[in-house]
Amino acid sequence: MTDNITLVGVVATPPKSMQTASGLSIVSFRLASSQRRYDRTRNAWVDADTNWYSVTAFRQLADNASASLAKGDRVIVAGRLRVRSWENGEKSGTAVEVDADALGPDLLFGTTSFTRVAGRTPEPDAA
Amino acid sequence: MTDNITLVGVVATPPKSMQTASGLSIVSFRLASSQRRYDRTRNAWVDADTNWYSVTAFRQLADNASASLAKGDRVIVAGRLRVRSWENGEKSGTAVEVDADALGPDLLFGTTSFTRVAGRTPEPDAA
Amino acid sequence: MTDNITLVGVVATPPKSMQTASGLSIVSFRLASSQRRYDRTRNAWVDADTNWYSVTAFRQLADNASASLAKGDRVIVAGRLRVRSWENGEKSGTAVEVDADALGPDLLFGTTSFTRVAGRTPEPDAA
Amino acid sequence: MTDNITLVGVVATPPKSMQTASGLSIVSFRLASSQRRYDRTRNAWVDADTNWYSVTAFRQLADNASASLAKGDRVIVAGRLRVRSWENGEKSGTAVEVDADALGPDLLFGTTSFTRVAGRTPEPDAA
Secondary structure, eight states: OOOEEEEEEEEOSOOEEEEOTTOOEEEEEEEEEEEEEEETTTTEEEEEEEEEEEEEEEHHHHHHHHHHOOTTOEEEEEEEEEEEEEEETTEEEEEEEEEEEEEEEOSSSEEEEEEEOOSOOOOOOOO | OOOEEEEEEEEOSOOEEEEOTTOOEEEEEEEEEEEEEEETTTTEEEEEEEEEEEEEEEHHHHHHHHHHOOTTOEEEEEEEEEEEEEEETTEEEEEEEEEEEEEEEOSSSEEEEEEEOOSOOOOOOOO | OOOEEEEEEEEOSOOEEEEOTTOOEEEEEEEEEEEEEEETTTTEEEEEEEEEEEEEEEHHHHHHHHHHOOTTOEEEEEEEEEEEEEEETTEEEEEEEEEEEEEEEOSSSEEEEEEEOOSOOOOOOOO | OOOEEEEEEEEOSOOEEEEOTTOOEEEEEEEEEEEEEEETTTTEEEEEEEEEEEEEEEHHHHHHHHHHOOTTOEEEEEEEEEEEEEEETTEEEEEEEEEEEEEEEOSSSEEEEEEEOOSOOOOOOOO
């Protein structure tokens, strides 16, 4: 089954835009999601570790995210989780990535004004 | 267990702001989330019914949503689902509500500019 | 976007099995999911309302659920939420349904023994 | 916000039971969750990579999972995702873990019979 996940966290690196040879727009950034946990001993919520993700968006969503988001912004991401092993010469590791289906600023700390982008009708979601 | 849900859909009514006697800000609106389903016969994705929800946000998130969102906007909502039975004289029914933990515009169809709201530090999430 | 949801709750009605004219197996039951909420005044978790759902499963999952689950069992359901309006003569209402993609007993209150069902390879998930 | 996730996959290692000095039961195993993705070119679903997780359960849920699950079983896990960096001498890496709130066999490939465990009332969920 698809490993869907929703994250609310802070954009931790400047969003990086790319375009493939075929013209596909891609944007990616690191996301820091601070966890809290319930401490039974203290009967209170306490800060726990922060989860780190690489978030990627594609096509129109990438273009708009690129024009809208900056390091430090608090965002909501709904997407599909990918846990990948990588190797690069002698080094290897695990990458934790989220392909965004929806992405935008969270309104907890501020307000937004929205501008519709004309002319392109987004392709329907595959899922 | 808490029935968490993430919705991506269109704000279907003008967001309605209220304040309780104790000064608590509340905003609420109807959300339409269009479903798609995979048609095995046609081997393609087709439009299915639309799910309707009443979305509610509180405190600073309510104030900011109120100042930022309008009917027709596409938004992301992460929150807790509540399925409630109601009675009003001879009438009764079922209300499907979402209490938002995070809320903001989706960047699929346009761009946003963000303005931080100063002065108030949001209370930490209970969850 | 598909309104995915995961529920953990109690099977509240005896699971009801059906078969369509074309031989498709269907099972359905009511599910009660007890909510808890954090009471800021009392700084503690308290019982909140119970959410009620109609859960439906299809094909092999329906056959196996039918043979395995009974009223009173605590189960996990992962599926797609549907909020539907219905009319029946003068009456109308809202139905809250979940089409199960995965379904099984939760191990919080007891143990299970598993028996593989031979001979049928389930069709791949559409999603 | 808590990074909740629901996984459906295969128990890939024999579940390993432990008990802390204070008597807390813990069970853990590796979970393989096979992803599928929609191939726009071929207009069909194709196999994608497999996501790997370390799943951990505690207390009564650990005891019951330990007595019920074996390598090769298909299970449903609802829990909280943790992405942790680790270091061990010269080596370092990323661990992707899920703390289970609910856990049990998926009924897609077989049936289960359930036995209630008497005598212990589980502690209420913190969340």
